[in-house]
Amino acid sequence: MPDPTERNLKTVIEYDGTAYVGWERQKNGLGIQEVLEEAVHTITRERVVIEGSGRTDAGVHALGQVASFRIEKDIHVGKLRLGLNAVLPPDIAVLSIEEVAADFHARRSAKSKRYRYTILNAPARRPHARHVSYHFPQALDHEAMGKAAHHLVGEHDFTAFAREADQKKTCVRTILEAQVVRDGSFLHVDVVGTGFLYNMVRIITGTLIEVGVGKRGAETVPALLRSKQREETGYTVPAHGLALVHVGY
């Protein structure tokens, strides 16, 4: 039973993950979760556990990570947001906070997540995009990549698209949307799913890049899924091109 004196808060967070070991508290460096928990303590004097919708890896960004936590203090959510943003470092910000029902939980209540992987597909580097895109200079056929992505939509066993060390009991996941969108020199790989395996979006993107350069055909994706072998799929692209865009509830 939830404690009736506690308020349950849902918050949407943006962060530049460049300087962090990822969302989770870790021994080898600073996690975003930890920074947020310290900020809540500074403002409310309460020690809270902030539950994220899920981890993001070292260097991965979020435009709309969702987290939930419980506090006792009777502070207005708008004031709490202002206070947190005043003490948080410039690379983390709380975009919104709202009070939610006692049974809301950022991870367990999540219905879907939208990730975006951004590729700079142009001959020259772009300094302003250096922390949020992966520079791939060779020309990519984004239409072929989009056709390949389309084969991922639906319920499939994604064992071949998970890091081997983290292959779970079941690697069956449902992808609701998978698109490749060109915006000038940038290609966005947009993937929406009900759940993701470790490194899954980065392995999907590496595989799509191999389709984009003509090393694989778009129509080979169903066979890759059936293989359930990590060595059949493409390389894991670097973390810094990836962002958690939205969590659906």
Added chain:
Amino acid sequence: MPDPTERNLKTVIEYDGTAYVGWERQKNGLGIQEVLEEAVHTITRERVVIEGSGRTDAGVHALGQVASFRIEKDIHVGKLRLGLNAVLPPDIAVLSIEEVAADFHARRSAKSKRYRYTILNAPARRPHARHVSYHFPQALDHEAMGKAAHHLVGEHDFTAFAREADQKKTCVRTILEAQVVRDGSFLHVDVVGTGFLYNMVRIITGTLIEVGVGKRGAETVPALLRSKQREETGYTVPAHGLALVHVGY
């Protein structure tokens, strides 16, 4: 007379100005010009002077700064670009290089410049935009700001929009375009002119912000121009929201 053994090169450069004292070589820190000259020396073994289309201040960015320089070495411009981007730091990149007529000069040949000042006009900070936008949380009336900006178009004496220490013999300049564009939470102040005074776009933007909050009326701009008094116009907004977008020839 230009030396016939020399090649005259025009280059377009993007940089994140956060870490630099500005375009020009200075004693108190690193200028972008200096970093580029060192990179050209590393690749070509020639000591060159790189002329920019104009200065940008400390912290100001460029999406399309143009510079010219002369070299003797018979190196292909595509190879030179690749070489420079390999040795330049991640916050500076050469987008293109082309060989141009001997009389081309990045500053003297420039016909117009386009600047963009970006305001984040939303309650919460946005970490990904922190180096390239000025956070102004109070709601801004961008239509009133656009009307005020429109009064700047044409040939005017911009003394009131120049830093006092730098008011030149003549402060008459021609503005070709001045617009305020809203893109979600971001407001862009886009100004195109044949020439600019020191801090001019930043003082224009500070004045437009004062219109946007209702402190001034859009119709007061002609009187501000006539006053020729710096104390009549708005505050100088910070450098990090400003970018040199394009130089016309």
